[in-house]
Amino acid sequence: MSSQSGPRAIAALVIQRLLDKRQTLSSILPGYLKGLVHKKDQALAQELCYGVMRWYFQLDFLLGILVNKHIKAKDTDIKALLLIGLYQFRYLRTPPHAVVSATVEVCNELHKSWAKGLVNAVLRSYQRKSKHLLRNVEADLSARYSHPRWLLDILKNDYPDCWQEIVTANNSYPPMALRVNTGKVARDTYMTMLNQAGITAHRAPPWTPAGIMLDNPVDVNKLPEFMNGYVSVQDLAAQLSPDLLDLKPHLRVLDACAAPGGKLAHILESEPGLNEAVGIESDRFRFGRLQQTLDRLQLKARLIHADVRETATWWDGVEFDRILLDAPCSATGVIRRHPDIKVLRTPADIETVITVQRELLSALWPLLKTGGKLLYVTCSILDSENDQRIREFLNKHSDARSIIIDADWGINTHHGRQTLPGQNNMDGFYYACVQKT
Ligand SMILES: C[S@@+](CC[C@H](N)C(=O)[O-])C[C@H]1O[C@@H](n2cnc3c(N)ncnc32)[C@H](O)[C@@H]1O
Incomplete structure (x- = not known):
């Protein structure tokens, strides 16, 4: 060059x-x-x-x-x-x-x-x-x-009534949403700060109490007090974990796949009285980004660079009250943000992530207290990575029961709930909550 x-x-x-x-x-x-x-x-x-x-x-x-x-x-x-x-x-x-x-x-x-x-x-x-x-x-x-044929076939099978809306949304420009660090500043106060900076925005729907939707994307450096941790960039569909985890003071929480730290930071912002929050990440480069996220937001958690499946290498034997498993996935719910996914992903990649998702669920289950909850999340819209994984898991674990998610967002999928790209201006995310009995 x-x-x-x-x-x-x-x-x-x-x-x-x-x-x-x-x-x-x-x-x-x-x-x-x-x-x-x-x-x-x-x-x-x-x-x-x-x-x-x-x-x-x-x-x-x-x-x-x-x-x-x-x-x-x-x-x-x-x-x-x-x-x-x-x-x-x-x-x-x-x-x-x-x-x-x-x-x-x-x-x-x-x-x-x-x-x-x-x-x-x-x-x-x-x-x-x-x-x-x-x-x-x-x-x-x-x-x-403009989708690969194999992906179109899966989407037509999984969403016979709305696959065209999904692929159309995948080809659109993504909106920019923010999550206010409510430990530092109230959402309405931050809305005023945006307004004073000449950035027009509106409050997100009630299911994302810290969410703000910008009318137009802006450079993060133009966001008031960004470097001082007042706000993060995060799609509204990614802002649903704290409520579903049913966070309370004194709980011990594990974020099993934590980098770059968006959801772990949101957990810490939502419930500052946790006993402990532990974040695990296996990728060294992404582990660095996780640390940077928490530093910028001035939040603290115990961060461990490890493969979470190898529990003998990092787990102290004390069970967790809550586990967030934001699993590696095909990322087919965020194609509008990363359109190269359509070009780079192959059917074999889907098989590979399904195996990892299965292994992660099995490895984490013994770490959860009786009565504790595990929240399984993906930014995939494929049934094979979502409900199918939870169904298989429930069939194998008699001490697991699925908790129905009663919500105003997304669609019911039997074991969990799915947001679809573009619906309510959100990305495609899957959430399922499982309790140990
Ligand atoms: C979907 S991303 C997590 C996003 C993160 N929860 C957030 O909200 O910012 C999945 C992460 O899991 C990590 N990961 C994949 N396999 C892992 C494993 N076996 N142990 C720990 N981390 C793993 C990936 O490197 C990736 O950073």
């Missing part, structure tokens, strides 16, 4: 790396954006990367028709550039002649001037044939809804 690279070249390199190395946008993009001096260019590069991921299956379908020879593995940057060109035509307001000239020019920045003819021909061909091409898109479900 040269220091002269513009936003389109940076976006092409990011997408190339994502496709070639199967790395996530959130892990790659920040480093590349540092190569752009102006905020406006950073915003455009980000928009192009997220937009191409959001519409990847549609844009790649179009490319399949427009390019008649195979793009070599070493030229994924050129494929990425073509996707960027098509994205601008389809979803940005860039004038068509500017799309062609600006995109063709990027070949020089990528040191592949041989590709200028190809990029020019493909984009002009799209302009000429767009009506006909878009009819083809309409006729192909994967292209039309």
Whole structure:
């Protein structure tokens, strides 16, 4: 990458790396954006990367028709550039002649001037044939809804009545919600502070008492007193744990999969009188982020870097009153925030997380007191990671009973409750509460 690279070249390199190395946008993009001096260019590069991921299956379908020879593995940057060109035509307001000239020019920045003819021909061909091409898109479900076919099949099976609403929400821009640290400041006071900073927002529904929904996303550094821990960025669907955990003073609480710490911090903010809160995290990098979250919010918990399944390595033998298991999952409930999930995830990944979810539930159950409660959470909308896991668990453990969640949010799933992407402006989360008898 040269220091002269513009936003389109940076976006092409990011997408190339994502496709070639199967790395996530959130892990790659920040480093590349540092190569752009102006905020406006950073915003455009980000928009192009997220937009191409959001519409990847549609844009790649179009490319399949427009390019008649195979793009070599070493030229994924050129494929990425073509996707960027098509994205601008389809979803940005860039004038068509500017799309062609600006995109063709990027070949020089990528040191592949041989590709200028190809990029020019493909984009002009799209302009000429767009009506006909878009009819083809309409006729192909994967292209039309821009989801991989295997995921569409699961969603159609799990949500026969509303899968179209779900995939449409997955392709929309996510809202930005906040959770006020009510130990430091009341929600209404913080609303006033936002107002004074020129940030318009409204109170979230009653089931998220610390929640605020911003009218438009803003840079976190513009949020009043963010660095002093007054507020965190957290979707409203992720703000439901404290109530479901039925927190009270003097309880001992375990957060089994704690990083980056959003839910653990919320537990500590909601009930400052806990006997102890323990947070476990197995990933070293994410463990660091967990510590940073609690430091910024000026909250204290016992944090342990360990694989929570290996209880002999970290557990002191004292049972917990409450266990939060916010399990690793497919993250299919947060696709609108991380559209690259659609490109990176495979059916085999779902099988892998299901095995881990099963192991985590089994390993944690002996750590819970009789009468204690375990809250199982995922940001997945797949039945195989949610109700199916709890059903299997209940069948295996005669001392476990599921507690019905009676709530105004989400839909009843028999053993738990599911929020769906876009419903009440929330992400897709699953919650199930199990008590030890
Ligand atoms: C869904 S995220 C948790 C999000 C967190 N509860 C929050 O609200 O910020 C799941 C976390 O579990 C961690 N994890 C996965 N397997 C684990 C294991 N066996 N032991 C401990 N942590 C694990 C992952 O690294 C990841 O950080």
